[in-house]
Amino acid sequence: MKKEALIFTRYEAPFGSLVVLGTAEKICFAGFSEAGHDAAIALLRNEFPEASISQGEAKWHEKAQTFLSENRTLPRVLFRFSGTPFQCAVWKALLDIPRGKTATYAEVARRIGHPRAVRAVGTAIGANPISLFIPCHRVIRSDATIGGYRWGTRRKKAILAWESLNP
Numbered sequence: 001m002k003k004e005a006l007i008f009t010r011y012e013a014p015f016g017s018l019v020v021l022g023t024a025e026k027i028c029f030a031g032f033s034e035a036g037h038d039a040a041i042a043l044l045r046n047e048f049p050e051a052s053i054s055q056g057e058a059k060w061h062e063k064a065q066t067f068l069s070e071n072r073t074l075p076r077v078l079f080r081f082s083g084t085p086f087q088c089a090v091w092k093a094l095l096d097i098p099r100g101k102t103a104t105y106a107e108v109a110r111r112i113g114h115p116r117a118v119r120a121v122g123t124a125i126g127a128n129p130i131s132l133f134i135p136c137h138r139v140i141r142s143d144a145t146i147g148g149y150r151w152g153t154r155r156k157k158a159i160l161a162w163e164s165l166n167p
Helices: 037-047 061-070 085-094 105-111 118-126 153-164
Strands: 004-013 016-022 027-032 051-055
Touching: 004 037, 004 061, 016 037, 027 037, 037 051, 085 105, 085 118, 105 118
Parallel strands: 004 051
Antiparallel strands: 004 016, 016 027
């Protein structure tokens, strides 16, 4: 079986070094790595152990760069969702939270038609492989506190502040 060929690029964002990985057509992972090139490769190999990973530019590169430099939204068609149907429903619902706004876990659960699945929504949000572009950082607790974020609550607060500058 041939390994899937994935391409990665690093971007310097106002809130850290973002590593983005995808096929030639679609983004399948975005995360933060401050420890340099080798650490970024290790992160990607851990996330996609069966893939062939190389550095380069893909069709989505320019749009991702524009997103970061101009604080814009990326088109949904640029994402390759890879998860359970429930996870994908949650991640797609995150895309409907407007820039500069937040929603609670309970609100997201209601939006996807599972109002009692608040904890499951939280788990799905935590498993979001395309951080920043699929805005899991826009989800907060019902008491309006920030809550957890895979890449750190300081970064989550910085991203929310950055987005509020240009909603």
